[in-house]
Amino acid sequence: MPIIKPRVLKGFRDFLPDAEITRSSLVKKLEQVFSLFGFVPIDTPVLEYADILLGKGGGETDKQVYRFLDHGDRDIAMRFDLTVPFARFMAEHVEELYLPFRRYHIAKVWRGENTQRGRYREFMQCDFDIVGTDSSSADADILLTAAKAMIVLDVGEFSLRINHRALFNRFLARIGALDKSAEILRTVDKLEKIGFENTLEKLSKLVGLELAADILSFIKKEDSFEATLEKMISFCNKNDVYAQSAKSRLLEIMECVAATGFDNRIVLDPSITRGLDYYTGMVVETSLGALPEIGSVCSGGRYDELASLYTERKMPGVGASIGLDRLIAALETIGKINDSVISTQVLIMNQEKGNAESIAISELHALAAHLRDAGFSCEVFPEEKKTLAQYTYAERKHIPLALFANSAKGPYNLRILAQRKNIECLDFDSLCESIRSSLNVKT
């Protein structure tokens, strides 16, 4: 039979062990952070009815969705984000749950995007939301969780750039451009990508040069949170109650954040708008100090209605999403990914017969079982091969220690492979001690 050439689809990737260990260790750290803040995990199906995922719409997103008929001729699709399934989930299960509901969901999504921009068609999203409350305390929790996640992931310097949608809208209302807010928001959202000149030109076409200049002046950040906030308020009508209420909200959020000492991570940035109409309150993007050009690694905001497509029940909430693949790429770029992850800790050498020290392989398995009971990960090399071949295997797999045994009960010879150093251990306890201390030494 002819061979089928092994290959993956464009925009899709295999994760080899080192990459998968890296990804899964980041996921575990994020899960710990979410858990510290009281978020609980959920999961939803990868496949859903197309009308659930796409509503009645026919927009830009639709073209990217993997959609097809199943064996029962149902019109189905693969999820393209975690927000829409979450909205459906809340509408369906709200009676079985409790509000406010804090959930996280770390899972793959699929979009048939143009891969030329370095995008993947299968990637992992990591969403966390608090639904069923309109309080500033929840807004603050999302910021605090995002900040804690960045610290635990060891991204170095970062800042959470926040804004409030209402301030922008009230300013647009004052200059009479509220009817064009969607286009203006989308244009402003691309400021960093397309530059000041291009943005001015695009805005001019929308509202004329004078108002375009006003808008660009409005979205300029001042020296401090307070100064920026005052500037923004001054661009709105005096006594605009919506603007005043947005100001109070931002101050409340900052008070909570400041109480935890994280306020130095927050910047009020009027240029942050998060394009989507969906958001109605605070919005946030996260920039890395070492790599501002990669854009936001954690973004979100407050919305009034999560699930209005599926229920008449109001579900206000606030949440954010971490782009895990982008973040991993960033951590690799700034050298924060340790590429020599340890898999197995101890390789139990299976010496060639004829060697005077050779022992039965069942003895090696007995030794392995003792080591596992002591909490060490280990494996018996399954074939009698030359020592060098087994060392090479250990090196390729990043196994730091090789163990030679004369019997399951010892004596043992433990080799720290990177140092080419051997340690004699007379009994099992001293072997465990030597393994422990060897693993703690950076090699």
Added chain:
Amino acid sequence: MPIIKPRVLKGFRDFLPDAEITRSSLVKKLEQVFSLFGFVPIDTPVLEYADILLGKGGGETDKQVYRFLDHGDRDIAMRFDLTVPFARFMAEHVEELYLPFRRYHIAKVWRGENTQRGRYREFMQCDFDIVGTDSSSADADILLTAAKAMIVLDVGEFSLRINHRALFNRFLARIGALDKSAEILRTVDKLEKIGFENTLEKLSKLVGLELAADILSFIKKEDSFEATLEKMISFCNKNDVYAQSAKSRLLEIMECVAATGFDNRIVLDPSITRGLDYYTGMVVETSLGALPEIGSVCSGGRYDELASLYTERKMPGVGASIGLDRLIAALETIGKINDSVISTQVLIMNQEKGNAESIAISELHALAAHLRDAGFSCEVFPEEKKTLAQYTYAERKHIPLALFANSAKGPYNLRILAQRKNIECLDFDSLCESIRSSLNVKT
């Protein structure tokens, strides 16, 4: 706009927090076991070229596969198991890896199966394999890993029922029925489901009554591993080298397993064949003592050629797969799933204003940050609500402790909700101490 009824596809499920916490805690335990045995994780795309997943075939599996054309008119499909993608993965990446390669993969797969049999169309598989070695040590490692997984998952009594494919085939060769081995294996594989009478009838149609009786006699288990093995050998031709070699292999495997004290978990069961042609050596199924009727929760075996569809390179290996959903269902049935999982440990109460003890919510956030730094998961209730409403929330979410504070620095009043007992704590250290001891007490 009319509401779209929120619903999931037949055969698909949402995982609410309690179920998802249960599943993810079992997955974490399995990951720990795999890691102890030196298995490393990989991941592969959910979507692959249809010819990669289905070969040239058009069998039973194909009808169940979710297959469609993507936007570029590529014929693609969702993976229906983790073995086929692993074979493609090994053929593609063997030069970047090292052999023997021990991998695990825990991920969802999709099959458009008939849901009437209580099957799901989206379910999680959990595969572990050692590829690139033909050694009995690797066979033993798969059994040991499976046994350790069952113990760590706390399934109660279980047995690994093993067999060797060659013994069955050599017996069939002797009775002249080797050309019908595939049908015979499939029939015998269903013995427990369809019963002795039906099996005899089906076998009779294939090979006649006398040989059918022979086959059923061959697959009967004797009182001990050794007695069963001798019986099986006696059914083959004397001096059949293949049968003798299979016998030696089983004894070698048992020697390794016995050295670790797990031999009491192993049963030689000639009726275990694992239907598939794919297997060539040892095969294994795992039965639970408390629930034998649910069938095997961990099955696998040795194969000669993992990736022959995609490469001419020989890749012998051995592996097994845990049916996580079936296992969870089993654990629920035998009461081994604790349905009151703890999510958040401490709910920081947000008391109504007007209450003399009410403090600023920012103080509560400061307190939350201190508790998280001390390693406790906690959340500030985001709205001022009646104490009873907040207690109800805690109860629904299985939060065991409610904390009332007069300031971030204390004093505090910690309530153990299940016991309706309050503990006064004057400072933060004594608060942490009280939380720790309360969480250790079973409530």
